Amino acid sequence: MRKLLIAAVAAFTLNLGAAQANSGTYVPEFKDASWSFEGFFGRYDQKQLRRGYKIYSQVCAACHSLNRVAYRNLSALGFTEDEIKEIAAEKEIRLPYGDAGALLNDDGEFFTRPAIPADKFVPPFANDAAAIDVNGALPPDLSLITKARKGGPHYVYSFLMGFMDEVPEEVMHQKGFVLNEDKNFNIYFPGYYNSMPPQIMDEMVEYEDGTPMTGEQHAKDIVAFLNWAAEPELDHRKSLGLKVMLFLLVLTAMLYALKRKIWANVKH
Amino acid sequence: MSSPEWKNPAIKWVDERLPVFSLMHHSTAGYPTPRNLSYWWNFGSLALFALIIMVLTGVFLVMNYTPHVDMAFDSVERIMRDVNYGWLLRYMHMNGASMFFIVVYIHIFRGLYYGSYKGPREILWILGVVIMLLMMGTAFMGYVLPWGQMSLWGATVITNLFSAFPVVGDYIVTLLWGGFSVDNPTLNRFFSLHYLLPFVLFAVVGLHLWALHAVKSNNPLGVEMKQPEDSIPFHPYYTIKDLFGMGVFLMFFLYFVFWQPNFFGEPDNYIPANPMLTPPHIVPEWYFLPFYAILRAVTFDFLWIIPAKLGGVLAMFASIILLMALPWLDRSKVKSCKFRPVYKWFFWILFADCVFLGYLGQKPAEQPYVIMSQLAAAYYFAHFLIILPLMGKIEKAVELPESISAAVLKKSEDA
Structure with a gap:
């Protein structure tokens, strides 16, 4: 009876299913990785962002959109205006009905135009249904992925490195655990099974700046790029923060001195 | 404190028609504040x-x-x-x-x-x-x-x-x-x-x-200002x-x-x-968590007529509305806990209870958190409805200082 009542309350707060399914499930600590953008003085490493962008555009972009980032934003990675124009022009944008007076041309194909720097990254699929049809599940948009997961970049890194061929003992013996041969086991993914196969491997993308092309390095670089996609303001934010803090320190110290002076003769 | 005589003719002219300068004076330099805040x-x-x-x-x-x-x-x-x-x-x-x-x-x-x-x-x-x-x-x-x-x-x-x-x-x-x-x-x-x-x-x-x-x-x-020496101007x-x-x-x-x-x-x-x-x-925002915990603590029908869900909602609202009755629940004449040797500790227990409720509010609705929430929520109400009124009756307060200035001067003499 007591259990029933508890369940009723849990259900009414909409907390039930997952709250109870998640408690007691085995999730290891996130893998250790560090980035230049962490900490008080942290800044993005532009070279790393460019490496990460290369991985995104050559690997991730085949399935994952990056809807909130525009080609013009790539200037933050050190690309020149002309380079950005070229990158954008490689993609075609479907024209909405009306721009060309019709949706399809005489050959029955969509009217398109090359993308320009002001356009957002062109998604790999026309819509969610097409993406699901090809992938079996919806590959999430990556624009905010490091902000939208507990653990942020550390989670995304651990996830990328967390695919396993063998299900570990701790999970195998868990109550309610069911093997799923159709999907991919990932120790960090809530529910363990993910539709995406492992993507990270050594030399998956060629680096031109001499950085070792290990799987760990690739994963670090792509996560740095994704963190930039989610928080492009980070460099500006932290550098402005330092100036503001310095100003406030001086101001507050002066206010304190003034307070001492004004109160000097008041016993309190 | 009376309004100051404005020397500047422009200020005087405005103030006689719209006493905004007098208002500012009254709430700053002319506003007495305890000197010991x-x-x-x-x-x-x-x-x-x-x-x-x-x-x-x-x-x-x-x-x-x-x-x-x-x-x-x-x-x-x-x-x-x-x-x-x-x-x-x-x-x-x-x-x-x-x-x-x-x-x-x-x-x-x-x-x-x-x-x-x-x-x-x-x-x-x-x-x-x-x-x-x-x-x-x-x-x-x-x-x-x-x-x-x-x-x-x-x-x-x-x-x-x-x-x-x-x-x-x-x-x-x-x-x-x-x-x-x-x-x-x-x-x-x-x-x-x-x-x-x-x-x-x-x-x-x-x-x-x-x-x-x-x-x-x-x-x-917790002693009111009685004489000019007790106060200093706000500004x-x-x-x-x-x-x-x-x-x-x-x-x-x-x-x-x-x-x-x-x-x-x-x-x-x-x-x-x-x-x-x-x-x-x-999960609600952190500042709602203690109240959320009280809401979820009621997992039982109350008095056979109030279903658990309504009970939880009422308990949550009551936990806030109750605060309005505080001036009449606390029967002690002494204001400051400085002079309330027993109640002082109950204050800190209440504080800890609220923090604990906040912790419980973000936990899933399962054992042992449910029973903990029930105890913590019950204590919250007991504090205001039982402990507080009782303390006013049985607690012996420490002797209060005569006035703010007397206490302040004594402190600076001791120092």
């Missing part, structure tokens, strides 16, 4: 400061925000990425809400410790509780506006609470939603109210200050002390804005709202 008395002015920050950043955010379910999330992301200093405005507004609650909760516990709710400050205190209720409503509706997953599902859970009321419950919920689920009409009305309520808040803060200026500040001794003594407090507060506040902007937030709210997908954990 500690830094705990900084949090009132800090709360007003936080409110002003919220209104200012909010006004600018609205210029770029679109209250529509299809565009709200995108418009917030546009503020974060493309609006000049939009990220700063939004992070200040987001973290400002948490700061406002931190400051106000400290302000409230200060009032509890030093008995600031007791006569003649009953109305001042009740207005404070009204301010807290308005803040909660405003904060809740503001959290819905970015239209992320937690916005949608938080709104769903909280608005659903009203369905617990018999007969009228479902009508209230439909009215709140403007339809049959949390959707675009809900977002629109919450946006409208989120812009309205802060101005109501300002008005009640005005009353709160009016009442304060009538009864004057309490102080750490310059407390204006400078408050300004210094604001400097410290700004550093604390902006540390989060610049380095940990999402510390108080839920990652799920960076996922656009999806009515077809319930997030695994629906």
Whole structure:
């Protein structure tokens, strides 16, 4: 009876299913990785962002959109205006009905135009249904992925490195655990099974700046790029923060001195 | 204190027709304040400061925000990425809400410790509780506006609470939603109210200050000002002390804005709202957690006529409304816990109980957390309804100082 009542309350707060399914499930600590953008003085490493962008555009972009980032934003990675124009022009944008007076041309194909720097990254699929049809599940948009997961970049890194061929003992013996041969086991993914196969491997993308092309390095670089996609303001934010803090320190110290002076003769 | 004689003819001319200069004088240099206020008395002015920050950043955010379910999330992301200093405005507004609650909760516990709710400050205190209720409503509706997953599902859970009321419950919920689920009409009305309520808040803060200026500040001794030596003018003594407090507060506040902007937030709210997908954990903002724990603690039908859900809702509202009765529940003549050797400890137990309730509020609704919530919630009510009235009867207070100045002079002699 007591259990029933508890369940009723849990259900009414909409907390039930997952709250109870998640408690007691085995999730290891996130893998250790560090980035230049962490900490008080942290800044993005532009070279790393460019490496990460290369991985995104050559690997991730085949399935994952990056809807909130525009080609013009790539200037933050050190690309020149002309380079950005070229990158954008490689993609075609479907024209909405009306721009060309019709949706399809005489050959029955969509009217398109090359993308320009002001356009957002062109998604790999026309819509969610097409993406699901090809992938079996919806590959999430990556624009905010490091902000939208507990653990942020550390989670995304651990996830990328967390695919396993063998299900570990701790999970195998868990109550309610069911093997799923159709999907991919990932120790960090809530529910363990993910539709995406492992993507990270050594030399998956060629680096031109001499950085070792290990799987760990690739994963670090792509996560740095994704963190930039989610928080492009980070460099500006932290550098402005330092100036503001310095100003406030001086101001507050002066206010304190003034307070001492004004109160000097008041016993309190 | 009488109005000063204005020497400047222009000021004199204006003041005779609109006594704004006299008003300013009365509430600053002519306003007597206890000379012994500690830094705990900084949090009132800090709360007003936080409110002003919220209104200012909010006004600018609205210029770029679109209250529509299809565009709200995108418009917030546009503020974060493309609006000049939009990220700063939004992070200040987001973290400002948490700061406002931190400051106000400290302000409230200060009032509890030093008995600031007791006569003649009953109305001042009740207005404070009204301010807290308005803040909660405003904060809740503001959290819905970015239209992320937690916005949608938080709104769903909280608005659903009203369905617990018999007969009228479902009508209230439909009215709140403007339809049959949390959707675009809900977002629109919450946006409208989120812009309205802060101005109501300002008005009640005005009353709160009016009442304060009538009864004057309490102080750490809890002994009223009796003679001129007990007080000092608010300006310059407390204006400078408050300004210094604001400097410290700004550093604390902006540390989060610049380095940990999402510390108080839920990652799920960076996922656009999806009515077809319930997030695994629906957690309210941290400042609602103790009340959320009380809500969930009632898992049993009460007195056979009140179902558990209604009981929880009533308990949650009661836990706040109860505070309004505090001036009459506390029978002790002594205000400050400094002179209440026993009750002082109960104050700290209550404080710990509230923190514990906050911890329980973010735990899943399962054992052992349910029984812990029930005990902690029961203690919360017992504190106000049993311990507090009883203490007034049985506790022997330490002897009070004769006056503020006597105590202050004695302290400086001892030192």
